[in-house]
Amino acid sequence: MAHLYPVLLCGGSGTRLWPLSRKSFPKQFVTLGEGETLFQAAARRLSGPDVRPPVIVTNADFRFIVTEQLAEAGIPAGAVLIEPSARNTAPAILAAVQYLAARDPQALLLVMPSDQVVPDSAAFSEAVRAGLPAAEAGRIVTFGIRPTRPETGYGWLELAHAPEGATPAPVPLRRFVEKPDAARAAALLADGHYLWNAGIFLFSVETALKAFEAHAPAMLAPVRQALEEAASDLDFLRLAPEPWQKAEDISIDYAIMERSDNLDVVPFGGDWSDLGDWASVMREGEADAANVVAHGPVTAIDCADSLLRSEAEGLELVGIGLKDMLVVAMPDAVLVADRSRSQEVKQAVTALKARGARQAEHFPRDHRPWGWFETLALGERFQVKRIVVHPGAALSLQSHYHRSEHWVVVSGTARVTIDGTPQLLTENQSVYIPLGAVHRMENPGKVPMVLIEVQTGTYLGEDDIIRYEDVYARGQGAKG
Amino acid sequence: MAHLYPVLLCGGSGTRLWPLSRKSFPKQFVTLGEGETLFQAAARRLSGPDVRPPVIVTNADFRFIVTEQLAEAGIPAGAVLIEPSARNTAPAILAAVQYLAARDPQALLLVMPSDQVVPDSAAFSEAVRAGLPAAEAGRIVTFGIRPTRPETGYGWLELAHAPEGATPAPVPLRRFVEKPDAARAAALLADGHYLWNAGIFLFSVETALKAFEAHAPAMLAPVRQALEEAASDLDFLRLAPEPWQKAEDISIDYAIMERSDNLDVVPFGGDWSDLGDWASVMREGEADAANVVAHGPVTAIDCADSLLRSEAEGLELVGIGLKDMLVVAMPDAVLVADRSRSQEVKQAVTALKARGARQAEHFPRDHRPWGWFETLALGERFQVKRIVVHPGAALSLQSHYHRSEHWVVVSGTARVTIDGTPQLLTENQSVYIPLGAVHRMENPGKVPMVLIEVQTGTYLGEDDIIRYEDVYARGQGAKG
Structure with missing residues (x-):
């Protein structure tokens, strides 16, 4: 039986979902619909007798939110590693790899962001298990989402050949494709060899260590030292700041994935979203006949193709004659944006921060x-x-x-x-x-x-x- | 010297300026810009040695707001008459007429709504004084606003001849014109014989009593009885409910003005607005180069021709890519409407009320x-x-x-x-x-x-x- 460890990365700040997501309490910890937070759902996503408690990599600010949310959901944590500073995904993943290598040499890591939506956990687990033999055989397995539209907001994966049949099975990766423009995205969608890059990876500790040795050898020593000198603090392992500082600030894609030639892709046909902006939240929501997605106490009069969210019970939101609008109302902050401009929420938050508005990063x-x-x-x-x-x-x-x-x-x-x-x-x-x-x-x-x-x-x-x-x-x- | 009494009508509910104006505390009592409320500004509008303390006609719910706002502004009240129920403007004005007739037979009444914006009080006072001789001679003087656009939201006044010269002087009224459609409004604007009806009247008690005797004689007895049986309660005169009920529920326009042939119009060229909806509030506001009118902590990114109001210091409002939008944000209620749909706010409030939302009529x-x-x-x-x-x-x-x-x-x-x-x-x-x-x-x-x-x-x-x-x-x- 495999030793399958979910590794959850949750240091992100989710700025583009402001005002519901703010730096001090970002979207992975927020309840967007009913029930669980994205982080809780991610921690619970993979289940089965071969699944071990998740390893969380987060920062000091979020450490108590992480333990609180895990406790609330009744999920035991394998380990909570605290990054002393944000160094992007490569050092964070390497820390999890080295941590597990020292404790379970047979560990397989399923590395995933903690802020995605994957409604069908069973189908997702099935896809992961379809990748297990390849991962055990020394491949780096990634997961490609079957595209449903010419999306320009995601990176894509080019497969060596089109996926065969409905059952998920690994296909060798030919290359990573950067976020395309609209025309290119349409071509990728039509072609059939391309899937969306979900940023989820499955590999053994041995494969991972070999990959870092081959492509990012300078990172090994500082991250190992940060682990060896880590301070145990309550339920947390605080990586040592000084060696950590020496690890290169780089993403796993640039450091390892794009330089490796042993990648397989398992296609995933289920619903998936990275909830990267309010337009994608709207896409995931339940729309009425006029394509209005409402949440909370909302009165929509003659609106169409719009997202109307009131995030508080005592806050009445009224929309009249809206078309292609995104409205998110909270008692201390309100966003009203044209639907095509949802990426610019990030700039708005920067502007708020420059003005010294507490709401830029903090909740009441x-x-x-x-x-x-x-x-x-x-x-x-x-x-x-x-x-x-x-x-x-x-x-x-x-x-x-x-x-x-x-x-x-x-x-x-x-x-x-x-x-x-x-x-x-x-x-x-x-x-x-x-x-x-x-x-x-x-x-x-x-x-x-x-x-x-x-x-x-x-x-x-x-x-x-x-x-x-x-x-x-x-x-x-x-x-x- | 004339005995000039401002008579302020303030029983309105200002529903179309929801959520800032609500039935329990409507727009006349709200600060829309800086400084005074519309009611306070109206109570102070007319000044001079011939001006007596204002007579206020309001309802029981607003009585303490009225006295509080007068006290805050340092304006003594001549009288505060409380209507036991809303019977439209004719009985309200008749009550003020009869109240003053019993106390000062030489009284001249300047009857005005308490929710209008007239920035230039001096020019307004000048226009009123231009009407005094006519009012003293037994005419009913009304005030016509020189139109600046083909407005379909107002009634118009047709003059017997075009106003002569810049100095305000009375011109006989030919007739009242109901709210026109767009083509008709454009024709009225081009013609030069037409002014907007501001709903402001100047007349002596004698003229008023004669007019009621001629055109609405059935109203005289019940309103007189309501006054005679009125209860003095603190600073208020509570009209007696039973006789009051018998007074016809009708506007001064229908009951008296449209049936009278002794009306003069004094043209008024100053800025004026009835602030009837958010589009007109936007028109009165200070716009930036992109015609964005902002109020409170607002961040507008690439917006144009829009009103963005945050009504609380601790409420950040962000607009991105908005065009022709009206946004009014409060901690317990948010309105987002297409600019051409501002009249429909009224329906939205009705819908909220039907849903039992406290915000329909009440503030926190x-x-x-x-x-x-x-x-x-x-x-x-x-x-x-x-x-x-x-x-x-x-x-x-x-x-x-x-x-x-x-x-x-x-x-x-x-x-x-x-x-x-x-x-x-x-x-x-x-x-x-x-x-x-x-x-x-x-x-x-x-x-x-x-x-x-x-x-x-x-x-x-x-x-x-x-x-x-x-x-x-x-x-x-x-x-x-």
Whole structure:
């Protein structure tokens, strides 16, 4: 039986799905339709007795989102590797390869992005298994999506021969084709030798190491050193920053794939999308007779060929006479774009960032290791926050120079310690934290604890914080 | 010297400017640009030694908004007449006429809507004064806006002859012209004998009473009785509902103006708009080189001929590639409409209302006689509100069956009475109101008092309220 390890890459920022996807909490972690997030769906995609717990490669900002979402979905993690900085896909994949090589020399890796949509998991698993013999025989297996339109937004794969029959079987790859223009895309679609490049790869650790030795040998030592010197921190393996810095910042395609001659392609005929922009989200959605794809509380009057999304229950979105429009409404940010311009959302986010708009990268909810908080109201000398603390989690022991706080527990149980004296508070109980008092908040219970905090003072910034102890090893003035 | 009384009609609901204008707080009370509301600007429009404090005709729902906005603008009210029910403009104007006739037989009334934009108050006052001699001589003077485009959304006025010279002077009216179609509007514009009907009238009480006697004699008795039996309530005169019901529900145009032959028109060449829909708001706004009118935090990328409004500081609106679009974004409601379809906003509001969407008619902020409140967060068994109480104002003495409340004062001073015991709370102090306790909140200070209320309980509806005393004379279970 094969030792099949899904390797999920989830360091992406999904800027083109702003405002639903933002750098601090990008699209792979967001629920786009009903139910699971894209990341959860990706972690669960491959199933069977030969499938091992997934290996996740992510960055420090997302580490708690990753563990929270895996826990929520009931998926055990094989390992969570933390990249100290973004170095593109080649070093990230090599780290997973070396990590597994040291633990399971028979490992086969299925490397995949964590932000794609593949509704038919069973068909996908079947395609993966069709590639297993080739991968075990030393081939690099990639997956090609049978194209349904002349797409200019994807790279394509040229096969040595057209796929035979409906059952997925590997076909040797002739070459990678860069994103084509419209005419070329139409020709590729008509030809029959071309599939879309899904960026999914299956290979053994041995094959992978050989490929890196042959095509990117300089990367081996620094990544190995980053692993050897990695710090174990809670459930995470933090790669060592200094050696990691020396690994070339390059994609797996340029570093390895385009230089290799042992690639096979397994065609995949199921539905697939990279959800690269709002136009593709619209394509994946359920359209009405006028080709309007609506989500949330939406009223569409005489609209056609448009996406209308309200991302909050309490936000009514009304469209009148719209044609080929993309509208995404959130309480703190609204995008209205011509459907043909969905790629330009990226530039809009850059413009917002240049203007210093918090919405460019952040949500009203700030996710922290212990849970999350959001500002409900901000006045001249006061701020009201909702704070949600996970069961068993604790905020740092801290004090503030410029504000006092009232805490009212509205759900669950809090253990609050003020100047050394602990007390338990439950629903409908409150406590006052005077300015300067050393205090800590914990959730000793089994359900999330929800607390309303009313701050008053002259300065209410997150950086007015003196930390005395922190189970999450954060420093002075660092937020939350 | 004339006794010139502005009479402001402000019972309108401004549905076509949804979501900024909603039935519970319509456009006349909203700040559309910077500074004053349309109502405040209308109340201040006419100035001079001959101008008396304005008489306001409004409904019960708006009465506190009216007094609050007048106080804020430092404008004394001559009288605030409350219509028990909406009976269109003829009974409303007749009530003002009879009210003034009983107090100042020399009164001249300048009747105007409270939701128009007239940027040049001085020019407007000049036009009004040009009509005074005619009004004093028994004519009904109306004001005609010099047309700048073939507008199909307004009624027009046909003059007996084209206006002579630049100085405004009355010209006899030949007839009223209903809203024309596009071809007819172009012909009217080209002709030179036609002006837009602004719905503004100047007449003496004597002239008005004669006109009602001649053309709507059945209305005189019920409206007089409604005034005679009116209840004085704080600063308001509440017309008696029963006789009021008997007054015909009809506009001043149909009841009087179109049947009269003593009308003069004073041409007005200044800028004017009724702000009837978002397209006209766009027309009044400041456009950039691409004819994009932006308001609030807006990022427009390659947009043209569009209105982009974000109505909240914390709400980023991004438009990409928009052409002829109207976008109005609020944290709880977003409108995106083709520019040619702005009249259909009314239908959209009807559709929202049919769906039971609170946003159809209400804002997150609920205005009450004592101030306002808004829900900041609503959970399974808790609710967080911001409550703002005017200086000197008091909430009713009340208790609740299903919730207890924590109050934290964050600005100003509160006098809180719980089960008969009063206490003063200032910034950063809090108090707990147990379930069932009889309590009252007052602002004894000189500045607004801001308080955060955290409610917990099984039922958190506004109608869980037992009222023991209320300075605003509201009943059991009535909100707030």
